[in-house]
Amino acid sequence: MDILDSSPLARALYSSDASIYRVVPTAIARPRHIDELSALVTAASQVGLPITTRGAGTTCAGNAVGPGLVIDTSAHLNRILSLDPQARTAVVEPGVVQDWLQHAGARHRLRFGPDPSTSTRCTIGGMIGNNACGPRALGYGRTGDNIVDLDLLTADGHVTTLRRGDLTVPFAQRLVDLADANLATIRTEFATFSRQVSGYSLEWLLPERGRNFPAFIAGTEATLGIVTRATVQLVREAAxxxxxxxxxxxxxxxxxxxxxxxxxxxxxxxxxxxxxxxxxxxxxxxxxxxxxxxxxxxxxxxxxxxxxxxxxxxxxxxxxxxxxxxxxxxxxxxxxxxxxxxxxxxLAGVSLSKPAWAGWEDSAVPANDLGAYLRDFEALLDDHGLHGLPYGHFGEGCLHCRIDFPLEQPDGPRRYRSFVTEAAHLVAQHGGSVSGEHGDGRARSALLDSMYSPDALELFSKVKAILDPDNLFNPGILVNPAPVEANIRTHESALSPMTISHPEFAADVHRCTGVGKCIARTAPGGVMCPSYQASGLEVDSTRGRASVLKEMVNGTLINGWDSPEVERALDLCMACKGCARDCPTGIDMASYRSTVLDEKYRHRPRPRSHLTMGLLPRWERLLNRVPGAPSLANAVLSMPVFARLARWTAGVDQRRPLPRFQPSARLASPQAAPAKKIVADPETSPSSAADSRFQTRCNHDKGDVVIWVDSFSDMLEGSDLSAVVAVLADAGYHPRVLTDDVCCGLTWITTGQLDGARRRLRAGLDVLTPLSDANVPVVGLEPSCTTVWRDDALRLLPDDPRVRRVALNMHTVAEMLEAANWTPPSLAGHTIVAQPHCHHASVLGFGPDKRLLEAAGATVTVVSGCCGYAGNFGVEKGHYDFSVKVAHNDLLPAIEQAGPQAIILADGFSCRRQVSDLAGRRALTLSEVFASYVK
Missing domain, CATH: 3.30.70.2190 (Alpha-Beta Plaits)
Structure with a gap:
C-alpha cells in the first residue's frame, strides 16, 4: 500500500507525542478514505500488528504512540461532512481540527462545547478518545456528553454505527449483559463526579443512563476500535x-x-x-x-x-x-x-529552573474537596523535593501541574514512579480521578488500581475482550498496562554517545514536549511554523524536526549529523526563529539547524551556496575595493548568459532575479565616522547636511546615535541610508554613520559556519563595545543582522561579557524614535501592508513600529507569516517553488487585497526582494516611509 511508510524518518516523526514517552512504531499509515482505513485494520489484524490511532498527537498521556502500526487520521480524514443549524449538529470525520468546527459553527452562533487548550490543532477523534474537556466543559459538558452517534471500526474490519439505546449492534447486548451483571460495582465506583475521566466510562451502559454507547466510547483511548465518523451536538453561545x-x-x-x-x-x-x-x-x-x-x-x-x-x-x-x-x-x-x-x-512548564514534564498534569477531585487536595498535593511535592506551578479548572476540581521530574538522571524513572504512585493514592483518598481530561495512556493506566477495585478493573478487561479480543488496538493502555516508568524518552537518551559529546544540544532538542503549537493553522499573529503552513507535513513542523533530532541524539533509529533523515527534516527550515518566540518550550530550530550544518560539514566539502552566499559579505568587500566594480558587476550580470552562469556558480535558482550592487553606503554618508572618533569626539550640534530633511523639528537634543550599516544595507541596492539619518535627526538625535567594517556573521550562521561567525562577532565586539561603554546607542538597519547581536551572539559567545552590553545597546530605528517620544508625520489616509522580517517579529518585536505607524494615522495591516525568501533559502536551487508557496500563504494575498495604492513596508532585505520578485512592487523601509513625509 502506498499509504504505508516504514522509513526511519516516518518512524522518528511518530515515535513521540506530547507525553514523556518514546515508542518507535513499525510503520505509519495515512489512509485517504474509510475503505483504506478498514483495509489497514484487516491487514494488521491478520498479521497480529498492533494499531495505535493518532490525531494531532497532542495528548499528554502517551496514548498516541505505539510499537506497531500508527494510523494518522489527521492527514486526510478531516472533512466536516455536514452541519445542521436547526438540529444543532455536525457530522465530522475524526481528523477534523476542533477550531475548524468552531469556525464553521460560528456563522450560525453555534459552537462545540468542550474547548481544550490545544483547540487550534487537536482533532475531534482525539477529543473523543480522551473524552477531552477544557475550561468550558463546566458549562457545556465533556466531549462524551456532546456525541449524538458515531461509527466505530472494530478489529474485524467492519464499521458499526453506535446510537443511544440501539441494541441491534452485535456487541451491544454483550456489553449490556456485562453491565447488568455488575450494577453495584458500576453504580458505586463510576460517575462519582464530573471529571472522573480515568478508565472506561461504564456508567453509560446503565439502564438509567439510556445505554448510551457513543458516550461510552468517549474516553476509551482507541483501545476498542477506531472512530471513523461522529455526529456531535453543537451549543448556541449565549449573547x-x-x-x-x-x-x-x-x-x-x-x-x-x-x-x-x-x-x-x-x-x-x-x-x-x-x-x-x-x-x-x-x-x-x-x-x-x-x-x-x-x-x-x-x-x-x-x-x-x-x-x-x-x-x-x-x-x-x-x-x-x-x-x-x-x-x-x-x-x-x-x-x-x-x-x-x-x-x-x-509558561508554567518552562519557568522552573529545570525542565518540567507532563505525567501528573490533570488529576481531579470533587470540587468541594479541591482546596484540601491542593494543600496535600503541594505538601507531597515538597516531600519529594519537586516543584510545579498548579492551576486549573477549579469549577470541576481539575488541577494542572507540570513537574520538574529529574527524568534524565539514573534514578529519575524510579523517582517519577514513586511520586505518581503516592499522588494516585492521594487523589483516591480525596475521591478523585488520576485523569480529569487527558486520559490515562502510558502515564496513568498502571495507576488505575489506586482508584478502582479489582472488580472494576476486571470489568475493563472483559469489555476489552468483547470488542478487541486479540488486543489489537492500543495494547498496554487501560488494560494490562506497562509500568509508568517504561519507555521514558529523556532517560533512554541520557547515555547515548551524542548526548555525552553534545549535552547542551541534546538537552535543547529534548525541550520539545510535543504539544504541537507549531502545527496550528488557525491561530493568528504568530510566525511559527511557515514551512509547515506551506506543506502541511509533520516533518516540516518544529515538532517534527525536533523529533528527528531527538532520534539522532538517541542514535538508534537515526544516526549522525549527516543522516538523510536529518537533512530532509531541516531542508525546508527557513531559520525564521518563529519557534523561538511562539513555541511554549522555547525551541529555537534556527540555532539547531546551524549547529547541525556546522557539525555535518566540519570535515567535508560544503555546497557551492555556502561558499558564495554564505560568504557574501566577504565578496562584497572585495568588490568594493575596486573603484567602479559594483557598477561593472551590475552591467555584466544584466547579460543573460553571465547571469545564468553566476546563478549556477552560486547555487541560485535560475528563476530568481539577482540583486544589484552599490558602492558602500556607509563610506559615502556625510555623517560617516569611525567608532573611535565618535567616542572621543561626540557631536555637540545637530547634523549638518545639504538634504533639508535632516533638519530637526525637536526643541531639545537627544545626543549621538550611531547607525551600524550591515552588509546588506551597505552594498546591495534596496534601502536608503539617508532616510534613516533623516528620521533620527528629525527626532532630535545626532546620527553618526559607523564607518568601521563590522560584520555580524549572519550568513556564516545560516550556513552553519559557526567558527567563522564567532570570529566576525569578536571583531565586531572590538568596535561596538566602546560605544556601549560610552552609552552611545547603536541602531541596526537590517532586522536579521540586528537580531544576531540581540540573540545569536549570546549563544555563540556565552562567556564573553561584552556581548550582553552590546546587545542591550543595539536598537531598531522604531525603538529609538519611540524612546524620543517622536511625533511622526501624518500618514492619514494611507494604507500600509507591513511585512515584518521574521527575526523582527520573533526576537526584536514589531510593536514599536506598529505603534508609530498607527500614531501617524495610517491604516496598518501587519502580515503575520513569513515572506518565504529567508535569506539564502529563497534563492537556493531547489527551494524557489517552496519559497513562492510560502509567500502565497500570507504576504501576496495581503498585498493583493490592499490594492495598488497601498504602501508596502518591509525593513528586511529578504522581504523587500520577495515583494519585488513576486509582486513587482517596491517595498519601503520604515525610515523611507516616514522620511517621505518629514517636512
Whole structure:
C-alpha cells in the first residue's frame, strides 16, 4: 500500500507525542478514505500488528504512540461532512481540527462545547478518545456528553454505527449483559463526579443512563476500535458574557470557595495563584491589575438577558467570600484578564529552573474537596523535593501541574514512579480521578488500581475482550498496562554517545514536549511554523524536526549529523526563529539547524551556496575595493548568459532575479565616522547636511546615535541610508554613520559556519563595545543582522561579557524614535501592508513600529507569516517553488487585497526582494516611509 511508510524518518516523526514517552512504531499509515482505513485494520489484524490511532498527537498521556502500526487520521480524514443549524449538529470525520468546527459553527452562533487548550490543532477523534474537556466543559459538558452517534471500526474490519439505546449492534447486548451483571460495582465506583475521566466510562451502559454507547466510547483511548465518523451536538453561545474576577488570600482558599459559585451556573471557573502571575510578569507579558489577594478565580457567566447576567454576577461576588471581586463586562478588559491565565499556563512548564514534564498534569477531585487536595498535593511535592506551578479548572476540581521530574538522571524513572504512585493514592483518598481530561495512556493506566477495585478493573478487561479480543488496538493502555516508568524518552537518551559529546544540544532538542503549537493553522499573529503552513507535513513542523533530532541524539533509529533523515527534516527550515518566540518550550530550530550544518560539514566539502552566499559579505568587500566594480558587476550580470552562469556558480535558482550592487553606503554618508572618533569626539550640534530633511523639528537634543550599516544595507541596492539619518535627526538625535567594517556573521550562521561567525562577532565586539561603554546607542538597519547581536551572539559567545552590553545597546530605528517620544508625520489616509522580517517579529518585536505607524494615522495591516525568501533559502536551487508557496500563504494575498495604492513596508532585505520578485512592487523601509513625509 502506498499509504504505508516504514522509513526511519516516518518512524522518528511518530515515535513521540506530547507525553514523556518514546515508542518507535513499525510503520505509519495515512489512509485517504474509510475503505483504506478498514483495509489497514484487516491487514494488521491478520498479521497480529498492533494499531495505535493518532490525531494531532497532542495528548499528554502517551496514548498516541505505539510499537506497531500508527494510523494518522489527521492527514486526510478531516472533512466536516455536514452541519445542521436547526438540529444543532455536525457530522465530522475524526481528523477534523476542533477550531475548524468552531469556525464553521460560528456563522450560525453555534459552537462545540468542550474547548481544550490545544483547540487550534487537536482533532475531534482525539477529543473523543480522551473524552477531552477544557475550561468550558463546566458549562457545556465533556466531549462524551456532546456525541449524538458515531461509527466505530472494530478489529474485524467492519464499521458499526453506535446510537443511544440501539441494541441491534452485535456487541451491544454483550456489553449490556456485562453491565447488568455488575450494577453495584458500576453504580458505586463510576460517575462519582464530573471529571472522573480515568478508565472506561461504564456508567453509560446503565439502564438509567439510556445505554448510551457513543458516550461510552468517549474516553476509551482507541483501545476498542477506531472512530471513523461522529455526529456531535453543537451549543448556541449565549449573547452576553461577563467575567467575574475574585481574589483570595491564597490559591487553596480560592479553591475552598468553588462550591459557593456553582449555583450561579458558570460556564467556566478557572483558578491560579501568585506564582503564575509572577511567571507572566518575569516573561515580560502584560499583567493587568487584579483583585486584592494571592489566589484568584476567573468565572465566566453567560446568558441572553444582559441585565440578568449582570445581576447574577453581582450575586456571585456577594456569595464568593472573596477579599475583592470585580465584574468585568468590557470584552477587551475581560480578554486581558483571561490572557494572564492562558500565558501562565503556557509558561508554567518552562519557568522552573529545570525542565518540567507532563505525567501528573490533570488529576481531579470533587470540587468541594479541591482546596484540601491542593494543600496535600503541594505538601507531597515538597516531600519529594519537586516543584510545579498548579492551576486549573477549579469549577470541576481539575488541577494542572507540570513537574520538574529529574527524568534524565539514573534514578529519575524510579523517582517519577514513586511520586505518581503516592499522588494516585492521594487523589483516591480525596475521591478523585488520576485523569480529569487527558486520559490515562502510558502515564496513568498502571495507576488505575489506586482508584478502582479489582472488580472494576476486571470489568475493563472483559469489555476489552468483547470488542478487541486479540488486543489489537492500543495494547498496554487501560488494560494490562506497562509500568509508568517504561519507555521514558529523556532517560533512554541520557547515555547515548551524542548526548555525552553534545549535552547542551541534546538537552535543547529534548525541550520539545510535543504539544504541537507549531502545527496550528488557525491561530493568528504568530510566525511559527511557515514551512509547515506551506506543506502541511509533520516533518516540516518544529515538532517534527525536533523529533528527528531527538532520534539522532538517541542514535538508534537515526544516526549522525549527516543522516538523510536529518537533512530532509531541516531542508525546508527557513531559520525564521518563529519557534523561538511562539513555541511554549522555547525551541529555537534556527540555532539547531546551524549547529547541525556546522557539525555535518566540519570535515567535508560544503555546497557551492555556502561558499558564495554564505560568504557574501566577504565578496562584497572585495568588490568594493575596486573603484567602479559594483557598477561593472551590475552591467555584466544584466547579460543573460553571465547571469545564468553566476546563478549556477552560486547555487541560485535560475528563476530568481539577482540583486544589484552599490558602492558602500556607509563610506559615502556625510555623517560617516569611525567608532573611535565618535567616542572621543561626540557631536555637540545637530547634523549638518545639504538634504533639508535632516533638519530637526525637536526643541531639545537627544545626543549621538550611531547607525551600524550591515552588509546588506551597505552594498546591495534596496534601502536608503539617508532616510534613516533623516528620521533620527528629525527626532532630535545626532546620527553618526559607523564607518568601521563590522560584520555580524549572519550568513556564516545560516550556513552553519559557526567558527567563522564567532570570529566576525569578536571583531565586531572590538568596535561596538566602546560605544556601549560610552552609552552611545547603536541602531541596526537590517532586522536579521540586528537580531544576531540581540540573540545569536549570546549563544555563540556565552562567556564573553561584552556581548550582553552590546546587545542591550543595539536598537531598531522604531525603538529609538519611540524612546524620543517622536511625533511622526501624518500618514492619514494611507494604507500600509507591513511585512515584518521574521527575526523582527520573533526576537526584536514589531510593536514599536506598529505603534508609530498607527500614531501617524495610517491604516496598518501587519502580515503575520513569513515572506518565504529567508535569506539564502529563497534563492537556493531547489527551494524557489517552496519559497513562492510560502509567500502565497500570507504576504501576496495581503498585498493583493490592499490594492495598488497601498504602501508596502518591509525593513528586511529578504522581504523587500520577495515583494519585488513576486509582486513587482517596491517595498519601503520604515525610515523611507516616514522620511517621505518629514517636512
Amino acid at each position: 452576553y458574557a461577563v467575567t467575574v474576577a475574585l481574589g483570595y488570600p491564597s490559591m487553596p482558599e480560592a479553591a475552598d470557595a468553588v462550591t459557593a459559585l456553582l449555583p450561579f451556573s458558570p460556564v467556566a471557573c478557572e483558578g491560579f495563584g501568585r506564582r503564575i502571575v509572577d511567571v507572566v510578569a518575569r516573561a515580560g507579558r502584560p499583567v493587568p491589575e487584579l483583585p486584592r489577594g494571592d489566589g484568584w478565580m476567573f468565572v465566566e457567566l453567560r446568558g441572553d438577558d444582559e441585565a440578568e447576567v449582570a445581576s447574577r454576577a453581582q450575586k456571585l461576588v456577594a456569595a464568593s467570600g472573596c477579599l475583592e471581586g470585580w465584574v468585568v463586562s468590557d470584552p477587551g478588559q475581560a480578554a486581558a484578564l483571561w490572557k494572564i491565565r492562558a500565558d501562565g499556563a503556557g
